[in-house]
Amino acid sequence: MTNVESFSPAGLSRSSADSAPKTGIVMLNLGGPATLDDVQPFLLELFADREIIQLPFQRWLGPFIARRRTPKVRGLYAGIGGGSPILRYTEAQGRGMVARLDRLSPATAPHRFYVAFRYTRPSSEEALRRMHADGVERAVAFTQYPQFSCSTTGSSLNELWRAAGRTGLRDAFDWSIIDRWPVHPGFIEAMTGTVRDGLEQFELADRQKVLILFSAHSLPLHVIDRGDSYPQEVGASVQRVVESLGVPNPYLLAYQSDVGPVRWLGPRTEQVIRRLGARGQKHVLVVPIAFTSDHIETLSELDREYGEVAHQVGITHYKRAPALNDRPRFLDALAEIVRDHLQSGAPYSTQYPMRCAGCTNPQCRNVLNPVSSRMRS
C-alpha cells in the first residue's frame, strides 16, 4: 500500500502495489464532461440513451436537441470552472474505498476500482478492458446512485452488459451487483454529517430557524407510473437522515432538474424555494440527497441558479450542504457497503430482480455470470 499511485494507469488506482487484483469494483455513474469540449459528446450520448429518453426519430432528433443545448450547457460548465469534477471525486472515492477494503475484507483483497461512466469517458468498455488486462476475474458492479432508478443505475447496468458483449468479455468475469443502498448505515451517517456541516454554516442563533430542503433529481411521471422504485427509496433515505440528525428543524423533500415538455415528479425544488420565500422563510439549507459528488446540478443549479432565486424571493440565508465527495466518513461508507455485499455472498439485492411493473425493456435486470450461480455449479 505504499507505492500505489505510480503504477496505476491514468485514472485508476492500485489497491495493493504490484499484486494482481482479486476483486474489481466497477463504479457506475453518469459522468460529466471534464472539459468544455466534452460537453457536446456528453449530451449526444445522453440524448441517445433510449433507456432514459424516448424521442420520436431519436437518431435524428436526439443529436439535434443535444447540439441545440450545447451552448447553454457549455456556459453552465464554464461557470463552475470549465468542467465536471465528477471524475476527480469518483477517483478519490475509489482510492479511499479500496484502501479501506483491503483492510476490512482481506479475503477478497487486493481490490481495485474501475470507473465506468454512462455518457463520457472512462466508458464501460474501457473499464472492462482494463479490468481484464489487470487479470480480474471477480467483479462487482457498484452503482454510485444510492437510490435505484431505471434511469440511472438501470441504464448503467444495461450498458455494462452490452459493453461486455461488444468487447468480447462476456465470460471474462463473475459478476455481482450492488444495485442500491438508500439506507445503508454508513451512507446515512455520512449524509447526516453533510447536513450537520450545512447547518453549521448558519449563525448559532439562526440554526433553529433553518428549513432543511432535501433535493433529489426528478423523474418524468411516465417513469414513476411504470413503477420505478426511486421515490420510495429517496423517501426512506430522507427519513433515516432526519432521524440520525436528531435536530428539531422542519424538513421537506423536493425534486429538481426537470426539463422538457413532459410532466415530472414534484414538488419542484425551484418552486418550493420561491414559495418558501414568499411566505417569509429566511433560512434554507438545501441537501442533495440522491447524488454523491458535486456536479452541475449542485454547483450550478442548486448553488447559482436557485441561489439567485432564493435571493430574489427574500431568503436571506440560503446555503447548501456539501456533497459527500471525498469526505472520509463517505469513503468508509463505500468500503463498508462493498464489504457487506461481499460478505453476504448475494449476487444482488433481493429487490434487483423486481422489474418495474410497466417495464418493456427485455435488457432490464439481467446479470452476466452471476457469481453465486457459478459457486453453486
Added chain:
Amino acid sequence: MTNVESFSPAGLSRSSADSAPKTGIVMLNLGGPATLDDVQPFLLELFADREIIQLPFQRWLGPFIARRRTPKVRGLYAGIGGGSPILRYTEAQGRGMVARLDRLSPATAPHRFYVAFRYTRPSSEEALRRMHADGVERAVAFTQYPQFSCSTTGSSLNELWRAAGRTGLRDAFDWSIIDRWPVHPGFIEAMTGTVRDGLEQFELADRQKVLILFSAHSLPLHVIDRGDSYPQEVGASVQRVVESLGVPNPYLLAYQSDVGPVRWLGPRTEQVIRRLGARGQKHVLVVPIAFTSDHIETLSELDREYGEVAHQVGITHYKRAPALNDRPRFLDALAEIVRDHLQSGAPYSTQYPMRCAGCTNPQCRNVLNPVSSRMRS
C-alpha cells in the same frame, strides 16, 4: 373533575371504572357510513371539504356530485355487509389502547378515548362535548393516519379546531397532537405482522414467489406539488416494514383510489396488478400500508375490484394482508405511540409546524392552547 361520570354517554369506554379521565385521546379519522342510509350524508360531507376537494361552485357542484355518486357507493357498501366497519374497529382500538395506557402511563391515567370522524358521526363536535362533559382538561389529538397528509390528518385537525370554536369549547382543553407516526417501532412491528400473516396465506412452496405490493391511497398531483409530505413518509414506512420483515420477496409501492379528471400520484395499484399479470406474475400479496382499519378501499377495492382484475390477468394467487384492525400488537402500538408522545412533553412533532411550501390555507398547522405553552406560562 369528580362528578362527571354520570354524564358519560354510551359508546365510550371507561378506562378506570368510575374515576374521571385525566387524559382524553381524540382518535381522528375520516370515518365511513355505518349503514347504507349514511352513505349520502357521508358523501355530502366529503364533497363539501374544500381542504381536500376544490370544485368550482362547490356549494352546488359538491352536493350534485355526492348525490350522483350515492347509488354506486351504496352498492359498494352493500357488497361489504351494508356499512363501514371503521367505527367498530376504532372503538376496539380505543378500548385496547386506553386499557394498555393506564398500565404504561399511570401518571396520565385514567385515559379515555373519543372518536372524531371527519365525514360522519361521531363528529369532532360530539367528541369535544363528551370530553368536556367527562371533565377532561388535557387532550391529545391522535391522528389514526400513520403518514401525514394535509388531505387527511390536516383536514381532521383543522375541523377539530373549528369544532372547538363552534361548541364554545375553544379554551376547555390543553392540547397536544400526535400528527404522524410513519416509522414508530410499534406500528412497524404490527404492520410487519400483517404482512407475515398475508404471506402465510400462500402455500409454503409458493411463498418465495410472492410479490409484495404495498398500496396506499393516492393523492392528486397538485397536492403533491404543494409539498405534501405523504409520499416521503409512505416510502419510509415501506422501507422499514420490508427491513423488519426480513424476507427475500421483491416488493413494490403503488397508489390506489384515484378518481376524477385530475392526474394523481402513481403508479396506480390497479394498473400495476394488470401489468404484473401480463408479464406472468402468479402470486401477489397486497398490503394496505397507509390505513389502519378495514374500509371500503380494502374490502371492496383491493379485495373485490382488484381481485377480479387479478383473476382476469392470470394472477392465480392474489391475496391481501389483513388490516391492523384490532390485532393485539397494534393495540400495543397505539398505546406506545401515546405513551411516547406524553413522555416527550412536546405539543406536536417537530415536523408539524412545517406547512406545505404551497399552502394557501391560513387554518393549517394551528393548535389550540398547546399544552407546553401553558406549562411554560
